[in-house]
Amino acid sequence: MLSDSIRNIRTIAKRELMGYFNSPVAYVFIVIFLLLNGFFTFMLGGFFEIGEASLARPFFNWHPWLYLFLVPAAGMRLWSEERRTGTLELLLTMPVAAWEAIVGKFLACWVFLAIALALTFPVVATAMYLGSPDVGATVAGYLGSLLLAGAYLAVTVMTSALTRNQVISFIMSVVICFFLIFAGWEQVTSLAVRWAPDWLVNTIAAFSVMPHFMNFQRGVVELRDLVYFVSVMVFSLFTTSVILRNLRGA
Amino acid sequence: MITVENLVKEFGPKKAVNNVTFTVQRGEILGFLGPNGAGKSTTMRMLTGFFPPTSGKVAIGGHDISENPIAAKKLIGYLPEAAPCYSDMTVRGFLAFCAEMRGLSGGAIADAVNRVAGLCFLEGVLHQSVDTLSKGYRHRTCFAQSIIHDPEVLVLDEPTDGLDPNQKHEVRQLIKRMGEKKAIIFSTHILEEVEAVCSRAMIIDRGTVVANGTPAELKAKAEGAGSVTLRVFGTAAETVKSRLGSLMVAGKVSVSSANNAVSARVFPRDRHVNGELAKAVAELTVKEGWKFDELHTEEGRLDDVFRAITLPDTVKARND
Ligand SMILES: Nc1ncnc2c1ncn2[C@@H]1O[C@H](COP(=O)(O)OP(=O)(O)OP(=O)(O)O)[C@@H](O)[C@H]1O
Ligand SMILES: [Mg+2]
Numbered sequence: 001m002l003s004d005s006i007r008n009i010r011t012i013a014k015r016e017l018m019g020y021f022n023s024p025v026a027y028v029f030i031v032i033f034l035l036l037n038g039f040f041t042f043m044l045g046g047f048f049e050i051g052e053a054s055l056a057r058p059f060f061n062w063h064p065w066l067y068l069f070l071v072p073a074a075g076m077r078l079w080s081e082e083r084r085t086g087t088l089e090l091l092l093t094m095p096v097a098a099w100e101a102i103v104g105k106f107l108a109c110w111v112f113l114a115i116a117l118a119l120t121f122p123v124v125a126t127a128m129y130l131g132s133p134d135v136g137a138t139v140a141g142y143l144g145s146l147l148l149a150g151a152y153l154a155v156t157v158m159t160s161a162l163t164r165n166q167v168i169s170f171i172m173s174v175v176i177c178f179f180l181i182f183a184g185w186e187q188v189t190s191l192a193v194r195w196a197p198d199w200l201v202n203t204i205a206a207f208s209v210m211p212h213f214m215n216f217q218r219g220v221v222e223l224r225d226l227v228y229f230v231s232v233m234v235f236s237l238f239t240t241s242v243i244l245r246n247l248r249g250a
Numbered sequence: 251m252i253t254v255e256n257l258v259k260e261f262g263p264k265k266a267v268n269n270v271t272f273t274v275q276r277g278e279i280l281g282f283l284g285p286n287g288a289g290k291s292t293t294m295r296m297l298t299g300f301f302p303p304t305s306g307k308v309a310i311g312g313h314d315i316s317e318n319p320i321a322a323k324k325l326i327g328y329l330p331e332a333a334p335c336y337s338d339m340t341v342r343g344f345l346a347f348c349a350e351m352r353g354l355s356g357g358a359i360a361d362a363v364n365r366v367a368g369l370c371f372l373e374g375v376l377h378q379s380v381d382t383l384s385k386g387y388r389h390r391t392c393f394a395q396s397i398i399h400d401p402e403v404l405v406l407d408e409p410t411d412g413l414d415p416n417q418k419h420e421v422r423q424l425i426k427r428m429g430e431k432k433a434i435i436f437s438t439h440i441l442e443e444v445e446a447v448c449s450r451a452m453i454i455d456r457g458t459v460v461a462n463g464t465p466a467e468l469k470a471k472a473e474g475a476g477s478v479t480l481r482v483f484g485t486a487a488e489t490v491k492s493r494l495g496s497l498m499v500a501g502k503v504s505v506s507s508a509n510n511a512v513s514a515r516v517f518p519r520d521r522h523v524n525g526e527l528a529k530a531v532a533e534l535t536v537k538e539g540w541k542f543d544e545l546h547t548e549e550g551r552l553d554d555v556f557r558a559i560t561l562p563d564t565v566k567a568r569n570d
Contacts, residue, residue, distance in 0.1 A: 011350045019338050086334035090395070093298040093330075094351045095323040248301035 008096045012104030013111070016078070020112050029074060033116045036066055041123060059123060060141040060217045064181050064209060067152050072173035074113060075156035076166045078105045079240070083164040083247075092248070102240050106157050106233075113149045117142065137219030144216020147229035148209055152177050154236035161243045180232075184208025251276050251325075251403050251433035252297065257306035259292050259457075266292045268457035270306075276402070279429035281448035281465075282437040285560050289457040290437040291331045294407050297435070298328045310403055324353070327401035329409055333392035337381035341372055341391050344380055345398060352399035366394040369424060371417070385412045393421065397428070404428065406436035410443065422447050441552040451552075455560045468555050475550025477517045478531050482540040487512045493538060497530045513544075 020026040040062035082088040091101055124138060152173075159172040182188055184205035192201045205211055209232075212225040252274040259267040267289040274280045284290050296303045299315045299322060308315040313322035336344055342363060349359045367373050370390045375383060380391065389412045396404060409425065410418045418440075425434060426447050438444065444451045445465045453461040453468075461468055469475060482490060487507045494516050495503045501519040505512055518527045528547045535542055 008351070011347065015336070015339075015347050018343075019336075022338060085337065086330065086332040087336055089295070089300050089330045089332075090328075090334050090392075093300050093323060093326070093328045094348075095320045095353070096351065097320065 005097070005100050008100040009104040009107065012091075012096070012101055013108040016105050016108030017111060020108070026112065029070070030116045030119060033066070033070055034119060036070075037062070037120050037123070040066065059120075059127075060145055060213075063145045063148060064213060067149055068174060068177050068181065071113065071149055071152035072156045072159075072170045072177065075109045075153050076160050076170040076173065078109060078157055079161040079244075080164050080166050080169045083161075084166075092244075098241050098244050099237075102157065102237050102244070106154060106237060109153055109157075110150050113153065114146055117145060117149065134219055137217075140216050140219045140221050143221065144213050144225075147216070147226070148213050151180070151209060151229050151232040151236075154233040155180070158236045158240045158243065161240045161247070180207070180209045182208070184210035186210070251311050252435060253307075253309040254293075254297065255307045257293065257296060257308065258304045259289070259296060259301075260304045265457050267296070267303075270454065270457075270459055272452060272459070272462065274403075274433045274435050276433050277430060278433055278450060279425065279448045280435045281444035281451040282435055282454065283439075283441070283444065283451060283556060284437075284454035287456075288454045288560075290454060291407055293454070294328075294331075294405050294435070294437065298326055298405050299323055325401055326403045326405060327396035327399065328404075329393050329396040329406045331407040331411075333389045333411075335380045335388055335392050335395070337379070340377055340379055341367075341383070342376040344391065345394060348395045349398045354399065362398050362400075366398050369397065370394040371420070386414060386417060389413060390417070390421075402432055404432055404434040404436070406434070408438055409436050410438065410440065418443075441556060445552060453556060453559055460559050461555070465552065469550035469552055471558075472548075472550030472552075472554040473558065474517070474548050474554075476527065477515055477548045478528050479544065479546055479548065480514045480516070480531055480535065480542060481544035482512050482514070482535070482542045483510050485512060485538075485540055490514050490540075493534060494531065497527075497534060499527050499530050511543075 037059075041058045079088075082091060092098065127138075155176050156169070156173040159176065160166070160169040162172065163169050185208070189201055189205050209229075212228045215222055215225050252272075254270060254272050257267055257270040258265065270289075270293060272280070282290050282293070295301055297308055297310070297315070299308075299319050302316055308322075310322040311325045313325070315322045336347070339347065345363045345366065346359050349362045354362055363376075367376055370393055372387070372390060372394055375387055375391075380388065383391065393406070393409055396406065404425075406425070410421050413421060422443060425436065428434065429447070429449070436447075448465060450463065451461075451465050451468055452459055461471070480490075480494075487505045490512050491503050491505045491514065494500055494514055497516075499519055501517045503514060503516050505514045507513070516527060516531060528545070532545060535545065
């Protein structure tokens, strides 16, 4: 049974991933991702000015904002396109469980994002060359960045099941992800504590990706943060399955 | 193979399918007829497990579609009404994906793709991208997908829609051949198709089954079915009418004459004497020594039955 599930997930993921690379969109996406990464790191991040060739701040610091638009753009079509073209009927009458299809699509897009992220390696190489950055912190940063992308992507998978319109799916996803940043962004929380009780600010901030992502950036890999990202993904993907079921039950 | 019991589907306050019950055995081809919006596609979507029924049961090969969906879906090949295909793939890629989803692997995938490409005449477009196909070819590609795993049950929603006359013929022959070993249900608006292909036909109107039987049984329900038409020369219309009217099995007789010829239409006294009526008329003609150039029994037309059963409701729906 399990091997059947794995097989189905792999088949769906393979088709989806090939779909990315068969269209120019993938290459455009990767180029934009790399350009923006470079721009943020070297221009805004002040990579050269900091003096210490540490990767964490200038490089990973921007990822929550970069992903805010790029991840919804990559994932918005996953379900809405199936709904719009009617292939949803084909897919869900094949001998697969809905959760297998959801996981398959999610993994395909996540792998695609991972490939894009891996292509930023020249930045790391530069840092290695210029100084002696903390290898452990760099690995932790990449891990956190990947998990962050996965969390955003799971949200996008969910919003794309809600509508047959990709643009609406994109907007909904950006709004939700923006909240996930905002609720725990230091600039916001430091202001919020002036008029709201500490515990409230902290509780809301705990739902945010920021404090968890910050830990990875500092090179700290904690179980708590891993659990957070995995929970966001599981919750969003589970909600997707509920949405798909209700959609068909209507 | 297909068992449907008291199937109901409500969309909000509207009953799209209302208490539909039927079975399809292996070796049977069921034609599914009905006006637009009657509930054919909705029924098929429940058969294939795309959405669950509001109430009622569907079993495919003994597997309940709600309780054991994977086992049931494995047995089914399905052509949805819109014939959807993944448009970012080539025809070969799409069919290979479907084969893999159906549990085939390795060389079996290529074999299956080549087999269905041959059956559906897709060899010429295998390397073409799906989104550049013409409508008929896209329809055939989706049809090919439905038979790629040689399923025991086929559910086809308007399989000949959008095909040219040659392809319509080929697809009908294919369905007929496959029907010997499978259980097939297909919907159509082309009534000749039902007569040419189906072993049984079912008419549904506004969610309810209004007729179910062999095409011959349905045709017998047509007005004027079983009546005998005779055309004789050189005899007075009155004579023909009275002689025919005196036959034991004859009911109403109507005659009309033009030039030298008299056309008579004899209706059977009751429906069960059909075969005998033609025989009696023929014997009478010979006995009287009438010269005739036409003698045949009306079979009844499926069109007429379809219209008689479904038209009053359609008109009513329009009025209220
Ligand atoms: N998702 C849905 N939501 C609301 N109503 C629906 C939905 N799907 C179908 N219906 C309604 O159910 C009824 C039956 O539709 P269905 O598509 O089954 O008809 P059909 O017999 O296949 O017609 P056609 O010959 O035009 O294909 C229609 O009145 C349709 O408007
Ligand atoms: Mg229909």
